[in-house]
Amino acid sequence: MWLINSSIGRKLIMSISGIMLVLFLLFHGLMNMVVIFSADAYNAICAFLGANWYALIATKGLALGFMVHILYAMYLSFQNLKARGKERYAVTDKQDKVSWASQNMLVLGLIVFGFLALHLYHFWSKMQLVEIGHMLGKHVGDIDKAVDGAYWITYWFSQPVYAIIYLVWLSALWFHLTHGVWSSLHSLGLNNQTWLPRVKCISNIFATLVVLLFVSVVVYTYVYQNFVL
């Protein structure tokens, strides 16, 4: 199967799974923004995306996307390490045009993935998981708070330590996306001499906006809870 056996096929899978994840991030970020304007509206979205059949299917699809992206990243990195040969260069120097993020995508990805575990504990395990548990008859967690997403946002982001951890996480994500977004388009072949700088520029603006969507909620909640209220 050429998707697995050929290098460009493998890159295609990285690219498509990456684009899927970025589109999810865009949706997730836009959804989060709602909480700044109205906690009730945000909770309505949370209720809408609870343990319903469509939300569960989407969650499974998302988990699959993550797994494919991460496993392929590991596989590709291993192959690339092997292709480099046993002997390493004694002296290496960096090139001006090569971004730091592009050389460290695996490390950045692992940082993003590591914090993701914390994030799933903070929100998913308190919300959708509790609902799933109740549906299956296991009454663990507080079902009343399971649809109260605004409560959890306030609870975690009003604590400075978590606000900072999330900002560190989001900055790693930003670095990952500054290379990832344009690179995924490049791997799909959607680029040429004229569009190369444009695609890079548009992708970086897009990546920055996506990350800012998340940052704004963290910063807003922290400032509002600690200094305004």
Place this chain on the structure above:
Amino acid sequence: MEKTINVTLKVWRQAGPKAQGKFETYKLNNVSTDSSFLEMMDILNEQLISERKEPVAFDHDCREGICGMCSLYINGHPHGPDGEITTCQLHMRKFKDGDTITIEPWRSAAFPVIKDLMVNRGAYDKIIQAGGFVSVNTGGVPDGNAIPISKIYADEAMDAASCIGCGACAAACKNGSAMLFVAAKVSQLALLPQGKVERATRAKAMVAKMDELGFGNCTNTGACEAECPKNISISHIARLNREFLSAKIKD
């Protein structure tokens, strides 16, 4: 006015493909800044021979930047610290008196060391043999002017064709990927009417050969473009991806 400098060279010495290599340090005095890097290597070898030592083996041929024979990873850069030139076009005026210059062979699993600084770049020839050509039937030669080609395509094909196959792209790549080389070769032919006929089979055959020979997977870092002595753009890699994917989807 001629100026001379004294340099310390750290050169990778390896007796053969299987032998364990190591760095040797040599001091070279009164090197003219007008001399080229390879002339400096010649001076080093003359010095070694006069000391009854084995000279350093390194690849070189035309010494005017068009054959793609010279290599050398100098101070962390393929073809040295200067941009858009091959090692033979690098001059000693780029170095300062008292500098230590580290010279290593290309390091990539697909480019095994033959001796010292020489590596076997036959892998690139094998990729070309797999599909980097246009099949021509014998017979009358068609008039070149009978086939109109737009200036844009002609220029881009020419830019791609300037690839000399030196291997700097794979040597610079953290993934040991040969994508820039393969992309340039696929591009130069896919852009022109004569090469369009076999574009799908060519892209598939060359990529398959590249993967088979153990080159890595491209992650679009752009190190290849930055180090390419002919400044070949990574936009050709996007074209190769396009050619390959559309060929596979059509199957």
